[in-house]
Amino acid sequence: MKRIYILLGLMLCLAFACWHTFLHPAAPAGINIQPNAPSQNLLLVPLDGRPPCRQFVIDAGTIAGYAIHTPPSELQDYYSAPGDTAGMRQWLQENLPEQEAAIISIDQLLYGGLLAAREKEATPAQQDELIAFLRQLHAQNPDKPLLAFSILPRQTPQDTIDGYQEKKDLLAYSRLKGRQAAGLAVDETELARLEAAISPENMQKYLQHFAENEALNRKLIALVKEGVLTRLVLGQDDGEEYSIPNIEKSHLWAFMQQEGLPEEKAVITHGADEIALTMLAAYQNERTGYRPQVYIAYNHPTTRETIMPYMAIDMAATAREKIALLGGQEAVSADEADLILYLSTNDYEKDTVSLRSQNVQELRDYLDQSRKLALVDLSKHFTAQETILPLLLENDFPINSLTAYAGWNTASNAIGTAAASASLYLSAQKNAPSQKEALGIVASNIRFLQNRILEDYFYLKEDIDTVNHTLKKAGYRNTADLDLEHNWRWANAMLQASMQKHLAAYKQSQSLKKPVQLHTEQGAFTIFVDDLTMELSYPWPRTFEIYLETTPYIYQSPPSS
Structure with missing residues (x-):
C-alpha cells in the first residue's frame, strides 16, 4: 500500500x-x-466622447510622455445627449492653470459635441458669449497656449429636416451650387427645379446652418489675430469635391489671407475626428523644434x-x-x-x-x-x-x-x-x-x-x-x-x-x-x-x-x- x-x-x-x-x-x-510615467500635462476638451476623439489622444499622448486630462463623464456628451457646455467651460477654467496647454473643441464648448453641432443652432448672442469666455480664459492664463479647433458642417441635411426626397433634393442642390461657385457649367433647369421643389422653410434652415457656422469661424479667426487663440484648425467633415460647405470654406480661406494669418496659426483641413490628435503632435513638434x-x-x-x-x-x-x-x-x-x-x-x-x-x-x-x-x-x-x-x-x-x-x-x-x-x-x-x-x-x-x-x-x-x-x-x-x-x-x-x-x-x-x-x-x-x-x-x-x-x-x- x-x-x-x-x-x-x-x-x-x-x-x-x-x-x-x-x-x-x-x-x-x-x-x-513598461511605458514611461507621464512628465507633462495637457487638457483636452474633445470633439465628443467617442474613442477616436478622446481615447486616441490619451493613448497616443503617452508615447511622448503626456498625461491628457479630459472632462469628467458627467459633463461629456453621450451619443445624442449633448454635453454640459456651462460645466465644461467651468472645468476648463478651473483646471487650465495647472496644465501646460489646452486643446479645445469649439463644437463641444458651444453645442455640446459634434452630433449636437450638426442639429443645434447658436444665436449671435450665444456665439459672442463663447468668444468672451475665450478672451477671459486667455486673460487669466496668458502663458497657456489655447489650441482650438472647429468643424465646418457637412453637406448632409440636418435630421430636423424631414422627408427622404427633401434631403435628397438638398444634397443635389448643394452639389450644383458648389459646381456653380467653382465656375463650372451646371444644368440651370435642374437647379431651378430643385429650388422650387425644396420648401422655403427647409431651404432656409439648411443654408442658415452654414451661414451661422461661417460667422462663428470668422470670430474665432479674429481671436487668433488678437493673440487669444494660439492656433485654430478648421476641419471639414465628410466632404465632397463640389458642395455648399466648400463655398463656406473658400470664404474662410479668403478671410484668413485678408487677416494675414500664416498656416501655423490658422488653417483649414479635411477631417474631424483626428484633428485633436494631430494638434497634439503639432504642439509636441513645435515645443521640441x-x-x-x-x-x-x-x-x-x-x-x-x-x-x-x-x-x-x-x-x-x-x-x-x-x-x-x-x-x-x-x-x-x-x-x-x-x-x-x-x-x-x-x-x-x-x-x-x-x-x-x-x-x-x-x-x-x-x-x-x-x-x-x-x-x-x-x-x-x-x-x-x-x-x-x-x-x-x-x-x-x-x-x-x-x-x-x-x-x-x-x-x-x-x-x-x-x-x-x-x-x-x-x-x-x-x-x-x-x-x-x-x-x-x-x-x-x-x-x-x-x-x-x-x-x-x-x-x-x-x-x-x-x-x-x-x-x-x-x-x-x-x-x-x-x-x-x-x-x-x-x-x-x-x-x-x-x-x-x-x-x-x-x-x-x-x-x-x-x-x-x-x-x-x-x-x-x-x-x-x-x-x-x-x-x-x-x-x-x-x-x-x-x-x-x-x-x-x-x-x-x-x-x-
Whole structure:
C-alpha cells in the first residue's frame, strides 16, 4: 500500500510539473518593458466622447510622455445627449492653470459635441458669449497656449429636416451650387427645379446652418489675430469635391489671407475626428523644434489621385495636408525621410488587389533598410479582402516593426492618425534621455499600434458586418441606434466573443511574436511581444465604433553573448 501511495505521489508531482510547464510556462528570457510615467500635462476638451476623439489622444499622448486630462463623464456628451457646455467651460477654467496647454473643441464648448453641432443652432448672442469666455480664459492664463479647433458642417441635411426626397433634393442642390461657385457649367433647369421643389422653410434652415457656422469661424479667426487663440484648425467633415460647405470654406480661406494669418496659426483641413490628435503632435513638434521629414509611398500608381469615400480631395493632397498640419515636411526621397508614409487604397473593381504581394515585399524592403514605416491600409469598399494586413500576417511580417498603422473610416481620419502617432513617436525618441526612456516610448507605441490593428482591421473590416447582419436578421433594422437594455447588450456579447477568437489566433501568430530590432537615438534594441490581452465594448449604443484597449506584454531580448 505504501508503494502505491509513493507511486501516486510521484504521478501527482509529474502531473503538476507538466501542468506548470505547458499551461503556465516560465517568464520569457528578457527584460519586461513598461511605458514611461507621464512628465507633462495637457487638457483636452474633445470633439465628443467617442474613442477616436478622446481615447486616441490619451493613448497616443503617452508615447511622448503626456498625461491628457479630459472632462469628467458627467459633463461629456453621450451619443445624442449633448454635453454640459456651462460645466465644461467651468472645468476648463478651473483646471487650465495647472496644465501646460489646452486643446479645445469649439463644437463641444458651444453645442455640446459634434452630433449636437450638426442639429443645434447658436444665436449671435450665444456665439459672442463663447468668444468672451475665450478672451477671459486667455486673460487669466496668458502663458497657456489655447489650441482650438472647429468643424465646418457637412453637406448632409440636418435630421430636423424631414422627408427622404427633401434631403435628397438638398444634397443635389448643394452639389450644383458648389459646381456653380467653382465656375463650372451646371444644368440651370435642374437647379431651378430643385429650388422650387425644396420648401422655403427647409431651404432656409439648411443654408442658415452654414451661414451661422461661417460667422462663428470668422470670430474665432479674429481671436487668433488678437493673440487669444494660439492656433485654430478648421476641419471639414465628410466632404465632397463640389458642395455648399466648400463655398463656406473658400470664404474662410479668403478671410484668413485678408487677416494675414500664416498656416501655423490658422488653417483649414479635411477631417474631424483626428484633428485633436494631430494638434497634439503639432504642439509636441513645435515645443521640441522637430520637423519630421515624411516620404509618401503608394501601393499602386493610381493611389496618388484616388479620391476615397467621404473625401473632397485625393490621397496625395490629403497626406500633404496632414504632414503640414503636424509641422512636418514632405521628403522628395525615402533616403532623406524620417518616416515612410505608405498609403494603400485597394479597390477590387479596379484590380489593385492583385499587387498586394508586391506591396508586402515593398514594405519588407523598407524595413530591411531600417526605415520607420507608417502603414495606412484603406479599402474602397471597407472589406478585409482589399487590405494589406491579412497578407502581412500570412507572410509572418514582423508587425511590431511598424511605427504606425491605421485603416479606419475616411482617408483623412486614417492618414491623420497614422502620421500623428508616428510623429509623436519619432519626436519622443529624438529627445529620449536614456535607454530606459527609449524603451518606455517603444512600449507605449506598440500598445497604440496594436489597438489600431485590432480595431481597424479585425473589427471594422471583419466583425462589424457580422454583428450588423445578425442584428438585422433578428429584426433590428437600425444598428446606429441600439436599445441599451436589449440588443445593445446582445451586440456587446457578440463583439466580445468574436473579437476574443480573433485575438486568440492573432497572438499566436509569428507576425506578432517575431522579435524585431528597433533603431532609436539611444541605440538598437531587439524586442518581442510574448502575450496580448484586450478589453473592449461598445461605448455608445451603436456598432459604428468600439472602445478597445490592449495590454501587450513586451520584453527586450538580452544581448547575445
